[in-house]
Amino acid sequence: MQKNDDFDQGVCMPPAELPSEDNVLISSAHITTADAIPEQNVLIDNDIKNQEDDATSNTKQSLRERLVKDDIFRRKFILWIFLCMSSGILGWVIGQLGPSLLDLKEITNCRLEEASFFLTSVFIGYLMGTIVSGAIYQRMNPFLLIFLGITALGVTSAAIPWSSLYGVMISMHILKGFGFGVLDTAGNSVFISNFKHEKGIQSYLHAIHLMFAVGGFLSPIATAPFLMQDLSSTQMDENLNLTIYQNTSLLSTSSLPSILFIKNSTDFSKVQYALQTANYSNMTYNDDLHDRNNTEHIQRRSVLYKAYLISAGLCFMLAIPFLCMCFTNNKTYKEEKSKQMDKKAELPIRIKFSILFLMCLFLGIDNGMEDTFFGLFTTFVVVQLGWTKKTGSYITSLYWASFACGRLSAIFIGRRLKASKLLRYYVNVFLLAMIGLFVSTMFAFDIGIWIFFPVMGFTVSVFFPSIFIWTQDFLTVAGKVSSLLLVAASLGSMLNPILIGYLMDNNDSMWYAYITLADGIVMWIMVWVATYVSHYVKKYRVDIKVECTEIQENSS
Structure with a gap:
């Protein structure tokens, strides 16, 4: 009995082009006569089948030959290039x-706990974008959705450095x-619908995720020169000496210890507090100093807009090609027809829900943890270890570089290892490495941090794409299943940063290390x-194979 709903369709024999632990069972999977594709549908879908046959027959052809001879593949390959670029933009912006x-935080004049909500706000928006994009995906041109998502990223990037009000910054x-959620959902759906019959789909998918890492690697390097410079203790001493010299006749002797007390401070609020212990007649000079410092502060702060x-x-610039595809590339999108070819044996509902729960929970924890790595690790090393913001930015870039190398390695290793084995090794x-980083931060061992964090x-770079491919072994990763995975990922990204930011702000910054270690375990x-569930499914499918064989023998 055929079901139209993507989630209830269930199943999960992987397509022939995706290697899995159960490939040997695919050829013998039983489809009843009632589920057989009618002859007229076979005729209608000849073009789709020809594409699948071409994908198989062209495995021995070079990429260049396919690009020259196969017009459909050439259009899909161009689409894949722009999807890689859009993934790179996502990595850059995030x-x-x-x-x-x-x-x-300085622009909005808020506390660290409040600033950490910027990260949570991104993933609240991501959740909304994922839900909205999934709801209207069948009603709109998917390339138009991608165009709107990229445009939203561009508009907000231009506006954020000028949003001095906390509420506006959150908005x-x-x-x-x-925009992130709309782009991610539509992009993944377009990729799956166009490449699901390609034998090298794993390599194409890992390449897209690789570009996300490349963008994330380059972005902190490009942003570092535009960050607000830390005010050194030497500059602060010169500021204080100049102030004391100019106001010697107005300062009482009893006020001098207060000024010397904050000699090594880089927080101007402490300077102002100390000066308030002087004679009331000096308050005019103190206010003048405060105004001059605020002017310098704004001048340093405003440089950030260049990076954004x-x-x-x-x-x-990237939005333009997808706008053009809205009018020229509709023929490559054939998801509805290709759905009829995904006839797979169905698993019991309890197994499907167990698998979906595990995969969603894993992605939620994984995304929440990854987002704290690029969002809060710089803050952690600055606050806990006393590093400069620029040094923190560089180690974040090193993390992204190793992240990109991990994605690059997965393109080649994925051809030899199944997604499940690759995930277990990594x-x-x-x-x-997580344990090593935890110990290094506990004992302030900087070299260990530079080793274990990359x-x-x-290793974490392969988690997200591997989970998608592994889930494909059990459930059809399209429609509701794909949306649920992305929603779970966004929920983790929403909750984890604000939890860690709250604990760092109100207790101890080491809570960052405690929570991330717990996530890893x-x-x-x-x-x-x-x-273990995978082995159970394998045994279940073997039993189904035996049962189907007996039915075929009895019917013959």
């Missing part, structure tokens, strides 16, 4: 938030997240639980 978080980050304008320009190394970036456990 990677920019972490290094600039402290500057955005801009929600709108940015909304670069992001806006990149977004607007999550083991990730947990060891290793974590390398839970993810490691879940991978092995999913492995």
Whole structure:
């Protein structure tokens, strides 16, 4: 009995082109006569089948030959290039938030806990964008959705540095997240619908995610020169000496210890507080100093807009090709027809829900943890270890570089290892690196941090795409299933940063290390639980194979 709903369709024999632990069972999967494709539908879908046959027959052809001879593949390949670029833009825009978080905090004059809500706002918007995009996806041109998502990223990138009001800053980050969610959902759906019959779909998918890492690597480097410079103790001493010299005749002797008390401070509020212990007649000079410092502060702060304008320009340039595709590339989108070819044996509902729960929970924890790496790690090393913001920005870039290398390695390793095995190997190394980073931060061992943090970036890079591919072994990753995975990921991204920011602001910054270590341990456990479920599904399918064979023998 055929079901039209994507989630209820269930299943989960992977397509022939996606390697899985159960490929040997695909050829013998039983489809009843009632579910057989009618002859007229076979005739209607000849073009889709020809594409699948071409994908198989062309595996021995070079990429160049396919681009020259196959017009359909050539259009899809061009689309894939622009999807890679859009993924790179996403990485660029998201990677920019972490290094600039402290500057955005200064722009809005808020506390760290409140500033950490900028990250949460992005993923509140992402959740909204994912839901809205999924709801209207079948009613709109998917390339128009991608165009609108990229445009929203560009508009918000241009506006954020000028949003000095906290409420406006929150609104801009929600709108940015909304564009992120629309672009991510529509982009993934377009990719799956066009490449689901390509034998090298895993390599194409890892390449798209690689570009996200490349964008995240380059963004902090490009942003670092525009960050507000830290005020050194030497500059502060010169400021204080000049103030004392100019106001010697008005300062009482009893006020001098108060000034000397804040000699090494870089917080101007402490300077102002100390000067208030002087004679009341000196308050006029103190106010003048405060005004001059505020003017210098605004001049340093305003430089950040240049980095965000670069992001806006990149977004607007990339939006143009997708706007053109709205009118020229509709024929490559054949999701409705290709759905009829995804006839797979159905799993029991309890197994489907168990798998979906595990995968959604894993993605929620993974995304929440990854987002704290690029969003709060710079703040963590500045506050906990006393690093400069520029140094924190550089180690964030190193994390993104290793993240990109991990994605690059997965393009080649994924051809030899199944997604489940690749994930198990990488999550083991990730947990060891996480423990090493935790110990290094506990004992302020800087070299250990520079070693283990990039290793974590390398291993965590394969988690998100591997989960999608592994889920495809059990459930059809399209429609409701794909939306649920992305919603779970966005929920994790919403909750984890604000929780860690609250604990860092009200307790101790080491809570960042405590929470992320706990996340890593839970993810490691879940991978092995999913492995157990995978073995159970394999046994179940073997039983189904035997049963189907007996039915075929009896019917013959």
